[in-house]
Amino acid sequence: MMVRRLSRSIYLSTFLTGFFSLTSAQADEGTPDESASTEMVEFSDAFLMGDAGSQLDLKRFSRGNPVLAGTYNVKVFLNGKEMFKTPLTFHENNTDYASACFTHALLEQLSVDPEPLNQEDEDGCYDLATTLPKSSSRYDPLTQELNVTIPQVYLVSHPAGYIPPSRWDSGIPMALLSYNANAWHSKSDNTTQDTFYSGLMLGLNLGAWRLRSNGAYNWDNDNGGEYSSYDLFIARDIVPLRAKLEAGEVRTNANMMDSVSLDGVHLYNDAQMDPSANSYVPVIRGVANSNAKVTVRQEGRIVTQITVPPGPFAISDYYAAQNGSDLDVTVEESDGSTRVFSMPYASIAHLLRPGEVDWDIGIGTVDKDTVDETLWAGVATASYGLSNMFTAYGGVQMADNLYTAGMLGVAMNTSIGAFSFDVTHSQTTADDVGTLKGQSYSLNYSKNFTATGTTFSVVGYRFSSENYMSMNDALSLKNTLNNYASDKNTTTQEAYHAYTRTRNEIQANVYQDVTINGESYGSFYLNGTWRSYWGDDGNTSQYSVGYSNSVGSVSYSISAQRSYDEFGEEDDSINLGFSIPLGSGSSVDYRPFSSMSVNSSSDFKGNDSVSAMATGSSRDNMYNYSLNTTSSRNKDSEDLTTIGSWVTRNGAYSTTSLSATQGLNGDQQYSLSTTGGVVLHSGGLTLASGYLTPDSTMALVHASGAKGASASMGNGQIDGFGNMVVTSLSPYRENTVGLNIDTMENDVAISNTTGVVVPTSGALVRVDIETDARKAFMLELMRDDGGFIPLAADVQDSAGSSVGTVGQAGIAFVRGMDDSGTLSVIWGSGAESRCQVSYQLDGNASMIGKTPLISGLRCRMSSTSVKVTP
Template identity: 25%
Template sequence: MLPLILLLLLLPYSALAASAEKTTLFVNHLYKGNVALEIVHQRPCLQHELLEEWSVMDSQLAEPIWTAEGCLDPQSPALAGEIFRYRADLNMLTLTLPESWFDSLLGGVTTSRWDDGINALFSSYSLNIDRERALSEWDETGVSSTLDFNSGLNVGPWRVRYQNTVWSDPSDHGSYTRSMAIWRSITPLRSRMTIGDSTSSDAVFASLPLRGVSLVSDETMYPNSWRRQAPWITGYARSDATVTLYQGGTQIYRTQVPPGSFTIRDYLPSSSSSSSTITMQVEESDGTEHTSLLPWVSLPNLVHEGVINYEVLAGHYRPTYKSSLPQPVFWQGTLSGGIAQNLTLFGGIQSSAAYYSVASGIGLALRADSTLSLDVTQSQDSGKKTPGRGEVWRLRYAKAFFSNNTSLNGLVAYYPPGSHFHTLGEKISQASYSSASLDNRRWRAELNLSRNFTEDITLTMGWAQQAGRAPGSHTRTASLDLSAVWEEVDISLSASHNRYGHSLAENTVALSLSLPFTFGSNYLTASHVTQVDRAGAVTQGVEMDGTAFRDFSLRYGMGAYTMRNGSERLAGNLGYRYNAGEANVSFENGSQQRALHGDLSGSLMWHADGITAGQTLGETMGLVTMPASAQAGVYNQYGTTTDSRGRLLISYLTPWRVNNITLDTSGMSEEMKMEVSRQEVVPTLGAIVRADFVPALPSVKKEVKK
């Protein structure tokens, strides 16, 4: 496999790229960047993939006629509503199309706009310090701290990433490397190559951390219309707000929404995130935040007709820090192909010392926006600790009810009698003790439902159960979250149920009522919280959260709680967000423990123009430059303005898609005007794209002499 990867690195990418000269393009008065566009007889060559980038629906193109070069023929009736102006001296094209042609769900991007960004070195840091004073003999007293670094280097399309941690506690201290890798996207193959630490996809086999080399398809490079169906994500915002999605603690999506109910239609998970819980954070314009959990189970093996997704990797298992688990060498190969419009076949092979597994399955796109997949995975383990062979059958289903903003996801897995099926991860983790509990499995089922009744009422439900063949070997979990707004009062109801075998069920019900208050331009929320657990123990509390300062950069909160047994707890927090990071302090004073916490986070970036400080950086970033005296912000990065040299870091951008970087000019002087206040950038994965805003030339008024 290594010679193949070396060959891919030497591919003549320039020969694969379009040979057309890049043209400055405006579509419906929106700047679309510099696009590799052929101009034939003073007319633009409008290819299908370019129209798809602009979200033009095929159904709106009346009897399209395509030339041999793949251009929309000028005589085509589809161009009846088109207006264009081309200036050869400026190499600039202005195109106007009917608004009825557009559909935001298509969302592809022509590859000529993909930008690998600038060369730069960066590091995000997070310092956490905790001081605890135990009031009981079984708790520990002392100070502990951790300092996390997420660093990287970008050179052209290459990305170098290094993550490490320095820690200390009352009895010890040390440091360790969490992850290190070098990788790049191979755009002609729509894939990503990684050398070092990575995590395998869970599309076919269970995901595993490894240190080695991998070549994996990246579905996010394809237009949205080519990718698998996914439920919409709905929510509600009181004001102009920023909506951020997190998965596994990693920021995966960010967008701005207007007041009222909103629906996110253009986020689709990567091929390595088929099942996990998504956290949605809605940050209002006054700095207040609302967080909710969204169960997510998608179908990772449904691909567009004619598309082939693959994964090839080899390396050794990478355990967590201080883990004593073995680190066997393994290799894995998977393939998913869209052989028909609504049919996908997929399969794979996974092998390690004394272990072998093979999987195959089929995915179907059904009518009424629903999808179904069925697969079987067989394993053979000849190790001394966990010998055996077996199989598991898995059925997955997803359906989106777009008319009422509802999504339904389900999964059923069945282990036949006598099956000794083990995943490779289970084999590794069970190497030191008996695998009887795994061999006892019978079936497992999951069901998740999300429903947005109105703009003010949202319901999320989840259920999972696993049953074994021996008595008392079943587990069951269920959850319910209901949020509503009534006369400006936020109502939140949550309930959970957990039961393991013959043990008593653990049930918890919590109710929260929140009432907002406004003091000038600042915001305060008062809440009452009630929680009841299995034993009937009641916890009640009062909370207050608010913001201060003109830019809402200061946040504070206080809570007082009392339990049925008479114990009490007092907690408070204070946070400040600034251009170069964020600082927070909090305390907790209870009957059994007193704790004080502080954290400081931010980032530094070294680039051609010097060093710029900013907030914690994500995977794909932006650097905004403008005149030093501008002191402007951007809507993409809440709570920050340009520094003394006119620089600003944008922590998160969506790769392979058009990102609008829009200036917030409310803090700029009247004399400072920009030529444009919005730019479009299309970063590749991991890129640091640069957006330069230049001042408009002052108009010169000539005095006419009489």
């Protein structure tokens, strides 16, 4: 037996050496170098040991590895540059080599000018060399790479990352429910507070149409519960305009003039359809002294509410519906104390590439939450890239007979930075006040100084004259005057002059890398906002400065904040933090806790706190957890020491967090948070993990029988119905959606674990992963006459269907069989090139991974029955 297996190994090594020496010869089609594509290599069967070798037909390998007809997931290169990965069909062409089918859509993906394209063949394919002279393609089946060469004269220039609209996928019909819930309980000083918040988003997709509605349910133990619904609208892409149409409760964009809430129609060009577009929401940063509840509001409406552990926090996973409106952040500690601060929401924009247009149009009635009566309003803004240096922009706003405004501006891209300057003129007609005319002037600056590592992200100044009104100011003033009309002790003029609106505003955001002689010494930032007002002598301002660095593996940071309200009341805070790694957290050097942090904060008014926290995660990273303790000194109450914990489960179908805090004085805090979604589609209900917004773009991965396989990106997992929802796809971009089969529960064959999709915004695109869930075996085969069974011999069942192939060392992999039966092994023509083997699976079979191996099977070379010894 030892000699026989050794001989088999030598035979296999010799065969594989001769076989794979041919792999450098690749399947070509239409290549300019015809000698390379037609050169034949004759393979001598003398390399094959044993009589069976002479029975193998190797002619199809004479020009390298043959390409069989079928569809393959191919990586495409154009003129040496990697372009994309796509399913590509190879069809028969009356030779041993199938050829790639170049469809109109594929050539469009390759940015081929459609003008020279002639008629396709009966399969809808173009002959590349005939259609585009001097063009060629070369396919390597080993790497599954298609290298296409096309002269530049036939190509159309596009920005980097451009995806033709023909590849955009609007997705499948679906209904969606997304939730973001937080339950909170706290008890301190004999006062108990119980609250519950759930943000809900409902959605429906049908073709290119999207229906969305946001809502929120708020409950507390004092006021009970209330559900409010808002932002109910339908939307769809207008592809020729690269635009989006929305109808219902909509908001105009705020990149130039005030965003206005309308019950009407909103049409605007969608920057996501541009390869260079980026979405933006500000990161909300702060410091929690204990397990704290953080509530973010925009115009009084809760945007998100989460519970955070002690120490610095940063929140970016939220949906802010109205760019331009500040975010109000409330941090409520476990002892009931609260802190409130505002986060400006603005960015310098306007600069466009030459010839590019950005526009926005909205018309409808003003939302009743804004004004008490029906008012028709219209908004139109536009910007145009004049040159590499200048962009012109402007807009108009109108609201019945109440308000009219026009704005003109210019943005400049210079060697010392980007500037924008604009002037807005407004005219407001107010009851018993008359016509108010005023102007507002704005100057903004942004620059990244690479040499010094300094970034001025936004430095801006705005001045508004006394009678200037933005549209939102005018609408708010109208409500104010209507309310004062019922007050006999206040005149309308007095009410107008008491109405508060911005007079001066200065913003600055500066970031600085500290590098000396090429060595980094950390970084610091400086942010500030200052405002003065008409109708109020007071000013408001807030400033923050911070520095961070590391020494060895220990990192530290220090930050300070100061703010003044309209009454001149000062609020200060300073925070010092350290973070110390305790281990790598890897499976090789696993430690339950991977880091420890210490934070100290003070407001210089007798309120100080020190907290320490250890954080860690499970080996599979499904659970993240922490233990913390906080000691605080309060000038108006007793000192307090608390012990708390936090755990988050990053599940396949939801993300859930629990927190608890216990004070030595009896104070308590508990919270439960969860986020996720439910998607209804033609295949049933599928749960989704993570926070979903109205624009969330997703993929429905279907892999029948592959239960337990996880997403290569995100936390999704194939459920018992073979479905999984993958979130956080990028709209109008290529997304590779794949499976990690290491976590798969069943022995399922998967021919290709990835799919490439280009979804539109808000779409649910379907990705079908081809699987074979039939039972699989590995059979160790030996001929009963002592001969060898050749590599790649075909294994067939009693019906003559191919069920597997013989691999190295006589090991056959078969699938789709019963627990017992008889198989035929065929490697040529004639009785001398086939044998039969009987098998039976029992409990003694060894396992190779999840596949049983039946050893010692003899394959009969004659019709004589041979008893099989398993």
